[in-house]
Amino acid sequence: MVGPVAVGGGAPVVVQTMTNPDTRDVAATLAQIEAVRLRGAELVRVAVPDARAARALFDIAPRSGLPVIADIHFDHRLALLAVEAGAAGLRLNPGNIGDPVKIRKVALAAAKAGAAVRVGVNSGSLDPAMLAKYGRGPEAMVASALREAALIEETGYANLKVSLKASDVGLTAAAARLWSQYSDIPQHLGITESGDSRSGSVRSAVGLGILLNEGLGDTVRVSLTGPPEDEVDCAWEILRSLELRSRGPNFISCPTCGRCEIDLPSLLADVKSRLADLAVPLTVAVMGCVVNGPGEAGAADLGVAGGRGGGRLFVRGSRPRALPYGELAAALESAARKMAGEREAAGAAAKGREGRGRPEGAARLKTPPG
Amino acid sequence: MVGPVAVGGGAPVVVQTMTNPDTRDVAATLAQIEAVRLRGAELVRVAVPDARAARALFDIAPRSGLPVIADIHFDHRLALLAVEAGAAGLRLNPGNIGDPVKIRKVALAAAKAGAAVRVGVNSGSLDPAMLAKYGRGPEAMVASALREAALIEETGYANLKVSLKASDVGLTAAAARLWSQYSDIPQHLGITESGDSRSGSVRSAVGLGILLNEGLGDTVRVSLTGPPEDEVDCAWEILRSLELRSRGPNFISCPTCGRCEIDLPSLLADVKSRLADLAVPLTVAVMGCVVNGPGEAGAADLGVAGGRGGGRLFVRGSRPRALPYGELAAALESAARKMAGEREAAGAAAKGREGRGRPEGAARLKTPPG
Numbered sequence: 001m002v003g004p005v006a007v008g009g010g011a012p013v014v015v016q017t018m019t020n021p022d023t024r025d026v027a028a029t030l031a032q033i034e035a036v037r038l039r040g041a042e043l044v045r046v047a048v049p050d051a052r053a054a055r056a057l058f059d060i061a062p063r064s065g066l067p068v069i070a071d072i073h074f075d076h077r078l079a080l081l082a083v084e085a086g087a088a089g090l091r092l093n094p095g096n097i098g099d100p101v102k103i104r105k106v107a108l109a110a111a112k113a114g115a116a117v118r119v120g121v122n123s124g125s126l127d128p129a130m131l132a133k134y135g136r137g138p139e140a141m142v143a144s145a146l147r148e149a150a151l152i153e154e155t156g157y158a159n160l161k162v163s164l165k166a167s168d169v170g171l172t173a174a175a176a177r178l179w180s181q182y183s184d185i186p187q188h189l190g191i192t193e194s195g196d197s198r199s200g201s202v203r204s205a206v207g208l209g210i211l212l213n214e215g216l217g218d219t220v221r222v223s224l225t226g227p228p229e230d231e232v233d234c235a236w237e238i239l240r241s242l243e244l245r246s247r248g249p250n251f252i253s254c255p256t257c258g259r260c261e262i263d264l265p266s267l268l269a270d271v272k273s274r275l276a277d278l279a280v281p282l283t284v285a286v287m288g289c290v291v292n293g294p295g296e297a298g299a300a301d302l303g304v305a306g307g308r309g310g311g312r313l314f315v316r317g318s319r320p321r322a323l324p325y326g327e328l329a330a331a332l333e334s335a336a337r338k339m340a341g342e343r344e345a346a347g348a349a350a351k352g353r354e355g356r357g358r359p360e361g362a363a364r365l366k367t368p369p370g
Numbered sequence: 371m372v373g374p375v376a377v378g379g380g381a382p383v384v385v386q387t388m389t390n391p392d393t394r395d396v397a398a399t400l401a402q403i404e405a406v407r408l409r410g411a412e413l414v415r416v417a418v419p420d421a422r423a424a425r426a427l428f429d430i431a432p433r434s435g436l437p438v439i440a441d442i443h444f445d446h447r448l449a450l451l452a453v454e455a456g457a458a459g460l461r462l463n464p465g466n467i468g469d470p471v472k473i474r475k476v477a478l479a480a481a482k483a484g485a486a487v488r489v490g491v492n493s494g495s496l497d498p499a500m501l502a503k504y505g506r507g508p509e510a511m512v513a514s515a516l517r518e519a520a521l522i523e524e525t526g527y528a529n530l531k532v533s534l535k536a537s538d539v540g541l542t543a544a545a546a547r548l549w550s551q552y553s554d555i556p557q558h559l560g561i562t563e564s565g566d567s568r569s570g571s572v573r574s575a576v577g578l579g580i581l582l583n584e585g586l587g588d589t590v591r592v593s594l595t596g597p598p599e600d601e602v603d604c605a606w607e608i609l610r611s612l613e614l615r616s617r618g619p620n621f622i623s624c625p626t627c628g629r630c631e632i633d634l635p636s637l638l639a640d641v642k643s644r645l646a647d648l649a650v651p652l653t654v655a656v657m658g659c660v661v662n663g664p665g666e667a668g669a670a671d672l673g674v675a676g677g678r679g680g681g682r683l684f685v686r687g688s689r690p691r692a693l694p695y696g697e698l699a700a701a702l703e704s705a706a707r708k709m710a711g712e713r714e715a716a717g718a719a720a721k722g723r724e725g726r727g728r729p730e731g732a733a734r735l736k737t738p739p740g
Contacts (some may be wrong), residue, residue, distance in 0.1 A: 018625065047629045073629075073661050096661070124665030136669065162441060167622040167655075167666060169611045193622045193657065196638060198600075200623075201568070202575040202607040209576030210583050221624040225638055225656075230568075231625070237572040241539045252537040252563045253570075255388065255593040255601070257417045259443075268566060268595055285537075286595075286624055287494075287563065291443050291466070296563055299506065336450030 002043055002116045003067030003088035007161060007219045008186025013212065013244050014219035015235045016043035016188075017228040018071070023053040029060055032228065036067045039232040039248055043219065045069040045091060054078045057085035069118070076102035083109045089116035091163075092148070096125060100151050107157040116159045118188055119148045123166035123175075134233050138175040141166070142182060149185060161219070163188035170205035176216050186218035199227035199235040246281035249336065252303070253286040260288030262306035262325055274333040280340040284332070285314070293322070302335050304328050315339070322326055372413055372486045373437030377531060377589045378556025383582065383614050384589035385605045386413035386558075393423040394537040399430055400565070402598065409602040413589065415439040415461060424448045427455035439488070441522035446472035459486035461533075462518070466495060470521050477527040486529045488558055489518045493536035493545075508545035511536070512552060519555060530616055531589070533558035539577040547567050556588035560617045567596035571604040578608050612693045616651035619706065622666055622673070623656040630658030632676035632695055644703040648709040654702070655684070664690070674698050685709070706707050 001007070007014050021028035024048045033044050044066045048054050054070070061068045069089035070082035074096050077264050082090060083106075090110060097103055109119050121141045130147075134140035141164045149160055162185050164175035172191055179187060191207040194200035204222040211217050220238070222231040239245040253268045254260070268286045275284070285303030287293035293305025297314035304311045305320075311319040311328050315335045323331055371377070376487040377384050387406050391398035393416045403414050407441050414436045418424050424440070431438045439459035440452035452460060453476075460480060467473055480487050491511045500517075501725045504510035511534045519530055532555050534545035542561055549557060561577040564570035574592040583588050590608070592601040609615040624630070638656045647656070654700045655673030657663035663675025667684040673680045675690075681698050693701055 020625070020630070030600045049629045093661075122662055122665075124662035126665070170613060186690065193624045193655065193662065194734050195621050195623050196635070196642075198567075198571070198603065199607045199621065202571050202604055203611045204570040205575035206579030206583075206608055206611040209579050213576075213580050225623040225625055225635055228625075233568065234572055237569045238576055241573045241576040243540060251569065253565050253595040255390070255564045255595055255598075260390070265595055267567070272566075285563065291463075292492055292494035292563065295492075295496070299494070 001114075002069065002160065005042055005067055005187075007116075009218075011218070013217060013239055014042045015040055015232060015239070015245075016045060016069070016219055016221045017041045017225075017231045017235075018045040018047070018221065019224075020228060023047055023049070023060070024056050026056050026059045029056070030063055033060075033064050033066055033068075036228050039229050040113050040236050041066060042230045043067050043089070045071050045089075045221070047071045048078050048082055049073070049082065051078065054081035054085065057082050057087055061086035061088075069116075071120075072097075074108050079106040080109050081182050081226055083113045083115050087115055091116065091118045091120045093120050093122065093125060096127075098127070103148065103151050104155050107155040110159070111155065111157045114159075116161065117152060117157065118161040118163060119145050119152070120163045120188070121145045121148075121165070121175075122192055123171060124193070138164070138171060138178045141171075141175040142178045144339050145179065146182060149183065160241070161186045163187050163190060165190050165192040167191065167193040169203060169210075172205060173211055176211050177214070187216060187262040188219045188221065189217035190221045190223055192223050195225060196224050197224050197230045197234075200224040200226070201230070203236060205238050205241075208235075208244065212238070212242055212244060248280070249275050249282045249284045249360050251286060253283050254288050254292060256297075259291060260306065262288060262311060264288040264306060267304070267306075267325075267329060267343060271332050272330040274329060275336055278336065278340055280343050282336055282340060282343075284336060286332075301339060302332065306334055371529065372439065375412055375437055377486075377558075379588075381588070383587060383609055384412045385410055385602060385609070385615075386415060386439070386589055386591045387411045387413040387601045387605075388417070388591065390595075390598060391421050393417055393419075393430070396429045398424050399426070400433055403430075403434050403436055403438075406598050407724050409599050410564045410606050411436060411602045412705070413437050413439060413459070415441050415459075415591070417441045418448050418452055419443070421448065424450040424451035424455065427457055429690075431456035431458075432488050441490075442467075447478050449476040450479050451636075453485050457485055459488065461488045461490045463490050463492065463495060466497075468497070473521045474525050477522040477525040480529070481525065486531065487522060487527065488531040488533060489515050489522070490533045490544075490558070491515045491518075491535070491560045492562055493538070493541060494563070506542060508534070511541075511545040512548045515549065516552060519553065531556045531558050533560060535560050535562040537563040539573060539580075542577050543581055546581050547584070549592075550586055557586060558589045558591065558593045558637075559587035560593055562593050564593050565595060567594050567600045567604075570594040570596070574604060575611075577606050578605075579612065582608070582612055582614060585665065591617045618650070619645050619646050619652045619654045619656050621656060622670060624662060625656050625667075627659060630676065631678050632658055632681060634676060637674070637676075637695075637699060638684065640699040641702050644699060645706055648706065648710055650713050652706055652710060652713075654706060671709060672702065674702055683712065 067088035070087040283300040285300035297303030310324040437458035440457040653670040655667040655670035666672030
């Protein structure tokens with residue numbers, strides 16, 4: 001449990017991100033927390049590089065709309081301060097706190113305050129002793145995490161998570177798999193230093209996609225050199241792709257080949273912005289032509305299949321309706337809002353399905369044995 | 371073989387894309403083919419919706435810098451024209467040509483001209499008879515492809531590929547796995563109608579990443595509602611992430627948390643644009659702080675770890691060098707060009723490694739059995 005959010009033990013995979021203003025700037029940090037919350041973040045981490053940042057947490061934690069996790073390096077006293085400030089979780093790096101006495105002190109304080117602890121191993125900042133013993137591979141990462149987890153668990157503390165991150169997809173995957181052979185402690189997954197929003201999203205999607213599809217991972221953070229809102233969007237898109245979670249419209253749209261006779265990118269952008277506030281899961285197809293359009297639009301909850309000068313609106317359960325181009329976006333919006341309203345009224349069926357572990361779609365997708 | 375490009379049989383996974391101007395606009399189509407070639411596309415597909423588009427191929431195919439694949443629906447005579455025009459490959463859709471006599475006629479013409487044929491099944495445009503028999507699932511997709519492949523192979527034709535695409539990651543993965551149980555015919559992988567450049571890249575990376583990691587797939591096309599250059603970038607990033615192919619600099623950069631003391635997004639963008647023309651594979655780390663920076667930059671071929679007002683330049687084999695912020699990008703560029711030049715001079719070692727099937731990195735990443 002990180003505050004009121006369950007991580008691991010069959011709970012849905014949790015989306016988290018990290019703020020990037022200077023943590024000492026309380027207003028900017030709180031504003032970004034609110035922005036990522038609205039985008040779908042469920043936990044938020046803030047960097048605590050010094051005592052002033054730790055003191056800022058006394059203002060941030062109680063006013064944050066999300067449970068706050070303090071990211072601590074080098075100095076265990078910052079962790080003690082963060083717990084006192086009301087952080088719902090701590091992220092510690094075994095490579096740079098070191099002293100077992102200090103680590104135990106933090107564990108006791110966290111236990112008393114009910115704060116979660118993540119042992120966050122990063123291949124870029126491994127303990128030199130571990131590196132010397134095992135080399136820069138998954139073994140050094142897992143051994144570091146096991147050692148720190150044991151130190152913490154010896155105090156009787158039991159609210160642990162671990163992460164084993166590298167910028168390399170292969171190394172991250174190998175470490176996550178190796179960890180799952182040694183421990184049941186929930187895993188936070190991420191590809192660290194993965195690049196800017198474009199290349200980093202792809203690298204994270206490959207790495208997290210492979211691991212989540214194998215059933216590994218209880219919470220995810222996509223790391224991008226870019227706005228944390230992009231990290232949250234990417235994380236949700238990964239979870240949606242694997243049918244592990246659902247949130248808002250799932251857009252299906254075609255790549256506008258030479259057969260496309262309408263301005264599809266504009267139509268898609270228009271429809272996306274009209275439905276940006278919708279949280280109810282819906283599949284919406286925005287397709288350009290008569291080859292794949294009717295099939296995809298007909299199979300979706302609702303959709304448009306373009307044709308010469310206009311298109312046909314498909315709404316599940318109704319007959320397709322031909323409309324001129326200029327009316328497609330508004331008609332799709334109104335049909336989507338109607339359907340979303342009906343689903344909400346019909347009760348939280350989708351939410352119920354999502355809440356209890358992983359739905360069937362994920363099981364079907366998982367790598368078959370052997 | 372699609373023109374001079376090998377697909378399947380242990381060849382490296384081939385990157386392809388599709389043009390989106392009207393194919394009848396020869397100049398625009400050729401310009402886009404050149405643009406995607408420079409970005410790393412190795413094959414290019416063009417839509418051939420009618421006889422005028424097919425006739426345009428007579429001007430496009432001989433002047434294209436990439437082998438051209440003609441995308442044909444409904445009318446087999448367009449396929450015959452495309453082969454005559456010099457298309458290196460055809461993509462046929464079993465759901466909408468139908469008549470076995472016509473399909474055989476196309477196969478004979480392709481065989482004579484040495485053109486490849488892809489049987490491209492799409493879950494959005496399945497033969498209604500197959501849908502009725504198997505439902506909209508992987509079985510209907512695989513059965514459609516097997517039937518059309520058999521029709522074509524009966525003529526003695528042997529240069530076949532198949533694709534089994536859906537907009538749904540789970541369905542695409544299930545179909546690709548099922549196909550590999552029935553046939554050795556090489557697979558073209560793609561998630562169709564996957565959305566705009568942002569969400570579609572992520573969905574494609576999840577789907578193709580999982581399948582490529584299982585050893586499936588011989589050529590990939592990322593479908594985005596956006597410029598085909600983005601499709602090529604995304605495909606390369608997926609292949610790079612899995613260590614299946616390498617091309618140009620592989621950037622590692624951190625997500626600029628509250629610990630970052632330099633303007634990292636600007637530095638990264640500057641370095642990326644300075645090195646955009648580099649084709650030699652290099653790992654370049656652009657990191658903001660002293661926590662993970664030195665580890666990542668030291669493990670990369672070269673890199674920068676930021677600090678207060680500047681940073682340290684790491685070049686493999688040399689001692690780190692402290693520099694002010696304003697000099698970091700230029701110093702990194704010059705070190706990267708020097709290293710790239712040395713590697714090129716040392717021979718095509720990287721190319722040789724890449725050319726022979728999959729490197730060890732990929733084997734390590736692959737899903738362990740059971």
